[in-house]
Amino acid sequence: SPEEFADYYEDISCGIGNDDYFELMIRNAWHLSGGEGWCENTSCRRVLVTHTHGGQTVQEIKNDLGIGPHDVEKMKANLEAQGITDIKSITLSDGTEMNTGAVKPKQKGKPKLHKGRSKNA
Secondary structure, three states: OHHHHHHHHHHHHOOOOOHHHHHHHHHHHOOOOOOOHHHOOOOOOEEEEEEOOOOEEEEEOOOOOOOOOOOHHHHHHHHHHOOOOOEEEEEOOOOOEEEOOOOOEOOOOOOOOOOOOOOOO
16 A cells, blocks of 8 residues: 555665665666656666657656566557657667567678578579
């Protein structure tokens, strides 16, 4: 219940000497977006969004609990619910770029040639 939550954290808060650190701890433990300065949440997933116009922005996946590390469709739906709708692709923290229309990662580097085919075929 909300009362139990408040009682629990009221007891813990007296052991933490800095209100900003306490805010950061609560935000990160519960994946609560927001905060300013060094109190800003750092536990919610952030992704690099390539927009349909070609620009890129780093976006926070708010309320990210339950979204797997490669579940690009849920990430896209989450971003769209936040009002970010011009998504061409999403790049994950491991550098994997995911097209938003497919769940397979885009191939990086040189294309692989099939046996028996030349580059010019």
